[in-house]
Amino acid sequence: MNVGHVLRQQALLPRTVPLLIPSRLLSIVPHIMSTPAPPSEAPHVPIPSRGVDYRGKIVLAPMVRSGELPSRLLALKYGADLVWGPETVDRAMIGTEQRTNPRTGCIEWTRTPTNTQSSNKPNVESVIFRIDPARESSRLIYQIGTASPEYAVQAASLVAPYVSGIDVNAGCPKPFSTSGGMGAALLRTPDLLCSILTALITNVGVPNNIGISVKIRLLETPELTSALVNQLCKTGIVGLTIHCRTTPMRPRERAIREQLRMIADICHSHGVACLMNGDVTSRDEGLSLAQEYGVDGAMIATAAEANSSVFRTKEQGGLAPWQDVVKEYLELAMSVENKWTNTKFLLSQLMPGKSPLYSPIQMSRSYVQALSLLDITDAEIVKRAEATDRALGLDCERITKADVKRQNKQARRENQERNIQKKRALAESNGQTERLRSPSQERTKKQKAQIAAENAGFKDVAKGALAVAV
Numbered sequence: 173m174n175v176g177h178v179l180r181q182q183a184l185l186p187r188t189v190p191l192l193i194p195s196r197l198l199s200i201v202p203h204i205m206s207t208p209a210p211p212s213e214a215p216h217v218p219i220p221s222r223g224v225d226y227r228g229k230i231v232l233a234p235m236v237r238s239g240e241l242p243s244r245l246l247a248l249k250y251g252a253d254l255v256w257g258p259e260t261v262d263r264a265m266i267g268t269e270q271r272t273n274p275r276t277g278c279i280e281w282t283r284t285p286t287n288t289q290s291s292n293k294p295n296v297e298s299v300i301f302r303i304d305p306a307r308e309s310s311r312l313i314y315q316i317g318t319a320s321p322e323y324a325v326q327a328a329s330l331v332a333p334y335v336s337g338i339d340v341n342a343g344c345p346k347p348f349s350t351s352g353g354m355g356a357a358l359l360r361t362p363d364l365l366c367s368i369l370t371a372l373i374t375n376v377g378v379p380n381n382i383g384i385s386v387k388i389r390l391l392e393t394p395e396l397t398s399a400l401v402n403q404l405c406k407t408g409i410v411g412l413t414i415h416c417r418t419t420p421m422r423p424r425e426r427a428i429r430e431q432l433r434m435i436a437d438i439c440h441s442h443g444v445a446c447l448m449n450g451d452v453t454s455r456d457e458g459l460s461l462a463q464e465y466g467v468d469g470a471m472i473a474t475a476a477e478a479n480s481s482v483f484r485t486k487e488q489g490g491l492a493p494w495q496d497v498v499k500e501y502l503e504l505a506m507s508v509e510n511k512w513t514n515t516k517f518l519l520s521q522l523m524p525g526k527s528p529l530y531s532p533i534q535m536s537r538s539y540v541q542a543l544s545l546l547d548i549t550d551a552e553i554v555k556r557a558e559a560t561d562r563a564l565g566l567d568c569e570r571i572t573k574a575d576v577k578r579q580n581k582q583a584r585r586e587n588q589e590r591n592i593q594k595k596r597a598l599a600e601s602n603g604q605t606e607r608l609r610s611p612s613q614e615r616t617k618k619q620k621a622q623i624a625a626e627n628a629g630f631k632d633v634a635k636g637a638l639a640v641a642v
Contacts, residue, residue, distance in 0.1 A: 244312065343389040455485050
């Protein structure tokens with residue numbers, strides 16, 4: 173999720189997209205367990221001509237920072253069937269400018285921040301979302317963070333012609349999402365969630381011939397989960413992903429899979445594909461779990477963040493060495509001119525912390541430096557890195573906060589020395605012979621307190637300081 177671009181909740185935006193909301197209000201489904209019809213009696217929800225069927229797929233989960241373009245391309249290269257983009261808030265997209273990068277061919281939605289502190293700061297324009305139409309459009313699902321049918325339609329309409337599906341995030345438990353009524357907060361407002369899905373299907377999915385789906389979490393009881401899934405499946409969605417944890421649960425807690433078969437049966441009774449998410453570590457495990465619990469596929473998150481080759485089966489080679497994965501990732505990141513801070517973060521996930529190269533890579537400031545540290549000397553790759561650094565402004569010397577702090581410290585030291593020299597010159601001109609000490613020779617307060625403590629017979633420095641004060 174692009175947190176930095178989330179606008180305040182009370183900000184008003186023009187609602188320029190007409191919505192075709194059914195006049196009949198969605199009825200509240202009673203919280204009781206349902207008895208779904210056998211899958212054979214329920215036909216599949218038709219997949220639009222430009223959409224994709226989630227059945228039989230092992231896919232990349234939507235992840236903050238780890239779901240940006242180069243990570244998605246790397247997952248596809250290693251065998252992911254579909255990739256989800258990171259949750260992007262609707263109002264962050266509304267008002268952006270669309271452009272095609274002439275160097276990379278990527279389509280980018282950008283905006284210039286209005287709260288930048290420095291008007292002469294280079295590259296202040298921010299890329300809110302970026303896609304590679306040639307390499308991912310037919311397998312990319314755009315995930316939206318929203319709490320409004322109107323805003324959802326406005327934002328999704330911008331990217332719909334270039335993706336294969338729109339997914340609504342109704343499972344993110346982070347405060348930056350739930351505080352705005354988005355993410356997991358939508359689980360508490362099922363009628364609002366259904367109205368968002370209905371609006372997207374009618375106004376975005378149908379006109380663009382793509383499917384609409386939703387990603388949710390478990391509720392407190394199987395009865396509540398059952399009622400919610402039934403209600404969502406009646407909207408006309410093509411797929412539902414269930415994260416096998418409740419909203420309060422953290423990733424370190426084991427996923428709860430006991431309700432999976434029930435959820436899959438409900439989805440199938442409506443003809444909706446069902447994906448599972450939570451503690452899936454590889455393609456092989458995902459396929460095995462899908463068969464065990466009767467779901468249609470699996471979504472991989474954390475394991476893919478650590479090594480994208482988890483999408484390969486054992487027969488295809490299994491996990492690749494991290495060095496190979498890092499090299500592949502760097503090449504893809506350079507090919508799309510990925511922001512260096514995001515690239516460096518992903519390198520920290522792909523590289524083992526015990527590697528002697530880990531810390532130097534985290535201190536590097538450009539693609540050229542990273543290649544040098546990793547001993548990647550291929551002339552073509554190095555040339556591409558130099559071009560990428562120029563495009564991103566990484567080839568010029570940059571001053572960091574640490575540099576500024578170091579420069580200020582040096583300036584203060586030099587200023588103190590100049591003052592000492594002036595005092596010494598003044599003393600000599602007045603015939604004073606007392607030698608002036610430099611700042612390094614002056615006793616510190618701590619040293620004085622220690623001396624006072626010793627003279628007063630105290631062993632505790634604090635008592636000595638008190639004795640001096642008395």
